[in-house]
Amino acid sequence: MSLFSIFTFEFCLIKMGRKLLLEKAHIENIRFYDVYRREGGYRSVEKALKTMTPDAVTEEVKKSGLRGRGGAGFPTGMKWSFLAKPEGVPRYLVVNADESEPGTFKDRYLMEFIPHLLIEGMITSSYALGSNRSYIYIRGEYAWIVDILEQAIAEAKNNGWLGKNILGSGFDCEIYIQRGAGAYICGEETALLESLEGKRGNPRIKPPFPAVKGLWDCPTVVNNVETIAAVVPIVNEGGEEYAKIGIGKSTGTKLISACGNIKKQGVYEIDMTISVEEFIYSDEYCGGIANGRKLKACIPGGSSVPILPANLLLTTAKGEKRIMNYESLADGGFASGSMMGSGGFIVLDDSQCVVKHTYTLARFYRHESCGQCSPCREGTGWMEKILLNIEKGKGKMSDIDLLWDIQRKIEGNTICPLGDAAAWPVAAAIRHFRDEFEWHVTNPDDAQRRNFGLAHYADPIHAPVTS
């Protein structure tokens, strides 16, 4: 962190704890229209449709610095501005509610507790993009949430926020829900579109990007639930105000779903100025490590991002406090950093085995690979098998190098990012926890009876770490 950003950080502390999305989520019956409206809901639709042009809405989103909350962190305003607008061709907004990245359960929380926020965000965003027919693609397992959303849509429609000529603006909009049927890959936007077209969820080769050729070959924007919900405060308060929250390119608030071995698992809204340490240990958030144990490791942004040992999680390799935002979590690159990803924050205590945890993730990616690209289809299965062998005390030293080699050959060699997502957790586990892998090989019997423990993974870092 530069001196300047340290200054900004101190400054922002004053506003810490600011909530934009979940501020009202606890209000009784906020799930229903009357209460949501009484609390100021649907103001952004009124403001946009009555006083702004569609381009002006996009402009505010650009100014806000909002970045895609699904995992990739791409600037939303820019994504919107890429949308092609040929005459006479429909455009679509598709909300990605396929939330399937292990560790991530924030969109579900938002949709369950304050569904109208998503619907409101969708109407305002659909207006900006010129989408008269917008979809929510939701993972099939969230079956009961479909009912909640259906009800919210019906309520919005009965109150004139959906349908033809909304608020007399001439803008028509309908929202439909599409349920998936169990496929992590459908969280990838082009796989999602294939699925929405009634096909297998095989990602498409890009280009063409969905902004030009998306759903049924029409220009399409696919955005995450949280991203679209954030459009509500952005339009209400203005992009510039939104951008004042946070640090640098990490503007606004972010939902973090925290799980694993912490005292208070759940969904938290943070304003990206707090330190990782505070997030884990303060009572306002995770409340510390459960059962009096110690922090061993953490995957801070969903299963695909690199796992970090306790020491590199709390401080960067340069010895600075790590902050819960896009830049700071990535500080040090893959050698010593990780990523904000989807905000799925997975904490491992000192009784956990990194080899076993990595094995479950490798199994997950093998299960979820769509099978189109050989490196991913075959490689994920090999990694799973080798990891299981090591975990069961049947591994060889050369297996660790073989694992490294396989993940290297998957990364960057597939149509979609699932290959990278499968490779990174394995790479990071070996990079930072090689001792633990080797211990499984050299102490196969011991490894069946106990775990490696904390070892040196929380020791203070003095010298910069090299990979």
Place this chain on the structure above:
Amino acid sequence: MSLRFSDEKLKEVQRIIEHYPQGKQKSAVIPVLHLAQEEFGGWLSTEAMDYVASVLSLKPIEVYEVATFYSMFNLKPVGKYMFEVCQTGPCMLNGSDDIVKYIDEKLGIKPGETTADGMFTLKTVECLGACGYAPMMQQGKYYKEQLTKEKIDAIIAECRNAVAAKN
């Protein structure tokens, strides 16, 4: 063909088709397969898939290739109640292995198996987006979260009672 949706369900199919622009009813295949699975005994036989194809004017292969891709579609018969226990990282950290083991002890079924009376199927699944409420499983439409042995006992008893009440 003996399998058929009721008139009410056929209306529902029609409502689903209306979600899409004209001529795009292929998009309805996943929602209609869900409907078929619910209606025709919790799984999709070839006959059921062929029926879905005919309802949507698709070729059977267009339905098969979708049904075989998505993990929620059961291509073999399953028990009346399905316990789908998540076993991915975050759930494993909170004891999902013990839950699987306990269900096996109680019902004598391993993952992928169904009890002889056709009541229960145990299945291990990957992350269901409930990682903060682990260990957990899906049972029918709903999630059962923060599972303990006691909760499993109660769920099993509840299922048995529901069936007994019907008979």
